[in-house]
Amino acid sequence: MSKMTKPIIALDCDGVLLNYNKTYGLIYSQTFGQELIVVNPRSYHAKNMYNITMTDEEKIEFNRVFDGWRNMPMFDGALEACNLLRAAGYELFCVTAIPEKFVQARLENLQKHGFSIDRVIGNPTFDMRNTADKLRGG
Numbered sequence: 001m002s003k004m005t006k007p008i009i010a011l012d013c014d015g016v017l018l019n020y021n022k023t024y025g026l027i028y029s030q031t032f033g034q035e036l037i038v039v040n041p042r043s044y045h046a047k048n049m050y051n052i053t054m055t056d057e058e059k060i061e062f063n064r065v066f067d068g069w070r071n072m073p074m075f076d077g078a079l080e081a082c083n084l085l086r087a088a089g090y091e092l093f094c095v096t097a098i099p100e101k102f103v104q105a106r107l108e109n110l111q112k113h114g115f116s117i118d119r120v121i122g123n124p125t126f127d128m129r130n131t132a133d134k135l136r137g138g
Helices: 020-032 056-065 078-087 100-112 128-135
Strands: 008-011 091-099 119-123
Touching: 020 056, 078 091, 091 100, 100 119
Parallel strands: 008 091, 091 119
Antiparallel strands: none
């Protein structure tokens, strides 16, 4: 007798389930003391949405203090959509470009909102240290 498996749906998180751009703006404002205004609401990237340019030093500082992986707000309707998919018999995975070291924080953020996500899959090749070193010219 074969084991029945549920079909899987892989969902993106940032910009689909959770509002990364809003969190980015809040953390930027807290870090640099400048209130941001949305100038390009349909932009994919937060820096374009707020029309900001950071120096290399500011990028390093922003990445150092960014702690939004546990506290991002969800988009209206995202939880209800996931609940409908779950009720239809699907397993839900979250696939995200964040470094693997933040995967647990991302899962906790989703669970805090009530999402029934079975697993979060991060990007094993993304390394903030390498990014910071490149910004420093190393």
